[in-house]
Each structure stands twice: as structure tokens, then as C-alpha cells.
Amino acid sequence: MSTAIVWHRNDLRIRDHEALSYAEERHDVVIPVYCFDPRQFATTMFDLPKTGPIRARFLRESVADLRASLQDLGADLVVRHAKPEDVLPELIRATGATDVYMFEEVGTEEKEVETAVENAVADTDARPAYFWGKTLYHLDDAPFDAPNDVPDVFTPFRKKLQKQSQVRPTIAAPSQLAPLPDAVDPGTIPSNDDLGVEGNPAVDDRGVLPFEGGETQGLDRVQQYIWRDDHLKEYKATRNGLLGEDYSSKFSPWLAHGCITPRQIYEEVQRYEDRRVSNKSTYWMIFELIWRDFFTYVTWKAGPKLFYPGGLNDNDIDWSYHDESFEKWATGTTGIPFIDANMRELNTTGFMSNRGRQNVASMLSQSLKLDWRMGAAYFESKLVDYDVASNWGNWAYNSRVGNDPRSRYFNIVKQAQRYDADGDYVRHWLPELSDVPDEYVHEPHTMSPEEQEAYSCILGADYPEPYVDLKKTYDRIQSER
Template identity: 55%
Template sequence: MNTLIWYRNDLRIEDHEPFVRASEEGRVAALYCFDPRQFKELDYGFRKTDSLRAQFLIESIQTLRKKLREVGGELMVRFGKPEEIIPDLVEELEIDQLYYHREVTPEEILVEDSVQNSVEIRSEGYWGHEMYHPDDLPFSLDNIPGVFTQFRKKVEKKGEVRKPLPVPEKVDFVDINKPGEIPDLNDLGLENKAPDDRAVLNFKGGEDEAWKRLNHYFFESDELRNYKFKRNGLLGADFSSKFSPWLANGSISARSIHDQVEKYEKEVHKNVSTYWMKFELIWRDYFRYSARKHGAKIFKLGGIQEKDLDKQTDDTLFEKWKEGETGIPFIDANMRELKLTGYMSNRGRQNVASFLAQNLNFDWRWGAAWFESQLLDYDVCSNWGNWAYNSTVGHDPRNRYFNIVGQAQKYDSDGEYVRHWLPELQYVPDEFVHEPWKMSEDQQKLNECILGEDYPKPMIDLEASYEEIKKRG
């Protein structure tokens, strides 16, 4: 029995059920397709996957090939649509069955269906992105609770997280004559772009790097014990786990992280931070299962609430937000960090989303698409779920918004973060660093920051925008 494993967002050999099952049943072949649809230019005027995220993906594929070679196999790499490539490989390699990990959102499901319709062999989709397997949930997939707290309490009480599956001890691989070249950025039509050296971490793709990061954060630096208390930090590698890029493309599984948290609790220390790590993984599951339940609604302007909204779609406004030129330092610093490094803290993401969707009353989907293009840790369910949540069309329909300056003063009280990314504010004193528009002309000259020349004037009056938000209700 020859089984083809079709890799997508599961770029690992540890805790990989299709790989395990295929190895039990006969010979194994493995494939990754660089699908051109993932690198196309969107109607918004930028790429669906831009350089930094694409480079992280390339590194992850390189590592996956290395890991498979270490156990005697090979990763075939092709450029093209899977539904066009897989039928030829099925015939060439005499493949009997196709195994892969399921996705839950419409675009990805459409590709799955196209692949299945293109071959006449058995295909089997497995669940492997989630921490809680759907068979172990205390409710059906169509009855996922509408509120996260209900979901969390029920899965914590009645659900069970399975142990991660080890790499098979012995695997018999199909002989591969043409493994294919792994493309570089130029092959994908993208520019080479080195991440800024001010980044919180030098992120490298791949399973080995994922485990290296986990061992550092849990067992070498012992920072897991501080996770709950430090996770809102904006600068520095160890304020939070930073696992999300590797989780997003499946270089490590949520079950593996959960298993290592439990190991840490037994061998090192158990406290509110170890629970909080599991708590965040449950949030990730919730967004995933909710996306499956609601389908295409999560991509609609009115979201799962099906609200009738009238939002701005002005290119000029969006460009200022996208480029970090709004004149609101906390927003600009976060947006520049994203563009230059492919990363932004969770605190930053909430604020920039609230600013675009609420303060600017803009179509939030533009922002979600920009995040998709830029983020190393782009995950379709978490990204669109969080954007909807912060735009009041997701699981919390209340008219919630962030006080941007208040958030900045709370989480960046000395202005270190905004000065890190906005050197034009380096001489602006703490009292003005988050509100430079409050400086007089003389103070602007004294602090070498002339608004409209060295740094933009604010594109909106924040206080007036809060009143508008309240009126919209």
C-alpha cells in the first residue's frame, strides 16, 4: 500500500497522524506544493503572502525535507496547484491512498475537494491542528458554544487532550527520483527582505527551531513561570512564548506544547502561568472550531453577527495605517514593527485593529488581509477571528474599543517601545511621547520633532473619534 502524504500547514514529523498511519500501512511518499494562489496580488494592492512570511515558510520546508531525510525518506516539492500536481504523482508513483490534515475554512476546503475530485483513490483527512480532537469535545462540531467562556469551561471539565504521537521507529518510503527544488523568494516573485535587527526575536522556520524555542522558554530560561505576568511586554524575546509562527504552519503541534507544559508542571513548577499557556491554546482551538461552524461568515464585513455596516474604504487612510504614518505613536510603532519584522505583540494587534475598525470606522477586512500578508504567524482562524472580535462583529458583539493613548501609557509608560520603532521621537520627553501633538511649536523645536516634517500630525482627533464610536453604539 503506497500512501501519499500531502503537507500544507503541518510541516513536521513529530505528532503527525497521517505520517504515523501511513507508515503502519505500507510505503510512504510526502509532498508539499507551493500553490501560486497563496502568493498572488490581492485586490487591496499587496501580496497574499509577502516576503518575510514566505521566507519563514521556505525555511520550514527546508527543515521538513531534512527531517524526512533523517528517517530515510524524501519530501517532494512542486510549484503549482495541488489538484493538478497530485493526479500525476498518483499515477507515476502508483499511489493507493492520500492522507492529509484537514483545514476548516472555505478556501482551503475548496482545494481539498478539488484534490479529491482529481483522483480516484481513497483520501483521508485527519485532525491535527487542534489541541482538543473533535471526537473528544463534549459537544458536536455544529454546536460549538457561542461564547468562549462556555467552550473553555466545558472542555476543561469534560474534554481530554491526547498525547502527541511519536515519530514512527521505522518507515518504508517510496523511491523518489525527482524530489524537486525548494524555491527561493525570487522564484515566488518576491523581493529578498532581511528582517530588521530591532526585531524581538530572530525567527527561523522549521521543526527544529520550534523545539529549540520551546526548550529555551520552558526549561532553559524558566520563563514559563512568568508568562501570565509578562505576556503583555512589547520589547524582548522572553516576555511571551513567541511560539505562534511555528504553530501557525504546523512546525510544532498544540498537543506537543500542551504535553510539554504538563511535563514542566511535574518537573519544574505549576502556577497560574502554566495554566494560562493552556488557556491561550484553548482560545486558539475556539477560533478554529468557530471558523468551521460559521464558514464564510467570518470573512464578511458584518461577521458572524451579520451586522449591516457602512465602513470606509479609502486607500489614502489605509495607506497611512499600513505604513505606520497615522501620527499616533503607539499605532505607528506597532505597524512599523509588523512591516519590518513580520511580528507584532498581541497587545499591539488589539490596538491597531481597534484603531482601524473603530477609530477610523474602516472596513476591518483590509486590515485582516494586511496581517495575512505580513505576519509570520498568520493563522486563518485566529487572525480573522481576532479581527472580527476587535471589530465588534465576532464573538463579542459589544461596542468595545481601546483607548489608544491609555493603552500606550499603561504598557509603554516610559516610551521605550515607541522610541525603539520611531527614532524621530527619540528626544521627545515621556510626557509627550505618546501624544506629541500636545507639544507647542517651541517644544517641538527643542525636542527635534516638528510635526508635519519629522513626524506626521495625527490623522484624526482621537477624542472626537471615541465620541463617534459611542454614537454608533
């Protein structure tokens, strides 16, 4: 009997999965495999944990859901807590598999693992084969013959894609799969403790969503946001919100783990436009998916350069590595409420709004002048929707070392006053500011001692004094242009 292995990584689904469908059509037995690679639970270049407890929980839930889906098809998921270059050759020899199918990744660490697997499999009779399944526009259909053809700026990238490419249709899930060979032990899904991840926090009810991992939950979120609650028609107007589950789609955690695909969202948007309304919001949903493509293709082009201190444009910035500054930023104790609220949301829930991400990145890399990679690595550990290309690409973009041709920074207080005018968001995450009136809530340090007493917020006791003078940092940033 012909046997193939499908190695799952950031593609934890059975629908719109070209590698799985290809294997099912051409082989009698398909063995899906997921490896909890110990390297993903080690530390980053700054001795931060690569995968924190919230992200690890979402991953384990997604793997469990994939296993359940495969069991419904008659198969199972082989799970190992080991390096794939050790696991896959052993499975090949035990089953006589002739092919190993996998989706290609673009991050440098991910590419190194692919190379290690290729080298390990070379001593067997099996052949590795790669598929492309991360982006809305397939690599083979994109007008880029080589990585260097990818435009460095988003607008030319978008226009070229939309003019010269088409989105491929989604692929149905297999209707049935053969059971695993008797000789193959499916294995168990490790706990956070097994993975060496410290803690397993409960879901905090202050968060925008519980964020349960898996294809089942991801598809349900798409149906809820677009169809049941009918929020797609207002997406462009609400997407910069800060509180509540429906100000934005929040599809990103399931996209990052490959529980759902951009093409599935694209097809739902097309159906919505046919059946309900086509407007700026429906277009903007696709627009944001193309931004996600942009960062993926840029990472494909950049290779290891994306992870250098000078980033994509070799910007020679004298970065700081001040531990106290980083600690204040990371723990949400800078004394600047909009930053602190966003960081506390991230630490508690694993999520932060896009508006928040831009501001905290500007704070770290521009106002504090800390190495932008420290912030990107911290996000890698914390974010439930961590994606190597989107995370590192956006951090570079907001830190003067990425694809933005402008030297940009955010006036954080003005941003807070615009997007959290009534202070509800900062009070939600900073209860010590509960009684502070709107006029002071984003700058509590401007209160007099008597006002601090009256509003139960003593600076330096109940809430920190500002760690830096933001206006002075803006003057310095402008002088460096």
C-alpha cells in the same frame, strides 16, 4: 508494494503527525508531498499580496527543515510549485499510490482546495483520507456533534471543553521511512523570486526574535522559553510586554505552520508543573491554547460568513474604503506613535505583540471605520504567524463583527501609557521621537512649537501630525452603540 501519499500543508513536521504515522504503519512506501500553491502567492480581495516576503521566507525554511527531517529517516520530501490538484493525481499514477492522507483545514479557501483535490483524485485508484491535527482538543473528542454546537462565546466553549474532553497524547515520529521511488524527482524548494514574492529582506536585529522556520527551531524555542530560560512561571505577568524575546512565548509562528503542535506545548507545561512549579502562568499558557482552539472551531462553524463585511453577527456597519486612511495606517504614519510603532514593527519583522494587534485593529476598524477585512488581509500578507482562524477571528472580535458580546474599542493613548509607560517601545521603532520626553512621547502633537524645536521633533516634518482626532472618533463610536 503498498504506497501512500502524505500531503503536507500547515503541518510541516514529523513529530505528533497522525497522518504520517498512520501511513508509515500501514504502507511499505510513504511519499510526503508539499505544494507551493500559486494561489497562496496571488492577491487578496483588496489586491494585497496574500503572502509577503517575510512570511514566505519562514515557510520556505519550514519546508526545508521538514525535508531534512525526512531525509534523516531515509525518505525525502517531494516539492512542487503547482496546484495540488494537478500534482497529486500525477504522483498517484506514477507510483501506484492507493491512499492520500492529509490534515483537514477550516478556512474556506483551504476547503475549496481540498474539494479540488478530491475531484482530481476521483479519477485515480487512490482514496483521500482526512485527519484532525490543528487544535489542542481533537475534533472527535470535543463535545460538538456538528458545527452549530460550537458556543459563540469563549467562556462557555472553554468550560465545555475542559469538563467533557481530554487532550490526546502526542505521537512519536516514525523511526524510519523507505526511500522515494526512483521514478519520483524530489524537486527543489523555490526562492521568493520563483514564487513571485517581491523582496527577500534580511532579518532586522530590532525584532524580538529572528523567527527561523522549521520544526527544529520550533522545538528549540519551546525548550528555551520553558526550560533553559525558565520563563513559563512568569508568563501571565509578562505576556503583555512589547520589547524583548521573552515577554511572551512567541510559539505562534511555528504553531501556525504546524512545525509544533498545541499538544506538545501542553505536555511540556504538564512536565513543568510536575518538576518546577504550577501557578497562574502555567494555567494561562493552556488558557491561551484554548483561545486558539476557540477561533479554529468558530471558523469551522462559520464557514464563509467569517469573511463577510458584517462578520459572524451580521453587524450592518457602513464601512469606509478610503485609500489615504488605509495607507497611513499600513505604513505607520498616522501621527499616533503607539499605532505607528506597532505597524513599523510588523512591516519590518512580520511580528507584532498581542497588545499591539488589538490596538491597531481598533484604530483601523473603529477610529478610521475602514472595512475590518482590509486590516485582516494586510495581516495575512505580513504576519510570520498568520493562521486563517486566529487572524480573521481576532480581527472580527476586535471590530464589532465577531464573537465578543460587547461593543468594544481601545483608548489607544491610555493603552500606550499603561503598557509603554516610559516610551521605550515607541522610541525603539520611531527614532524621530528619541529626544521627546516621556510626558509627550505618546502625544507629541501636544508639544508647543518651542518644545518641538528643543526636542528635535518638528510635527509635520520629522513626525506626522495626528491623522485623526482620537477623542472625536471615540465619541462617534459611543454614539453608534
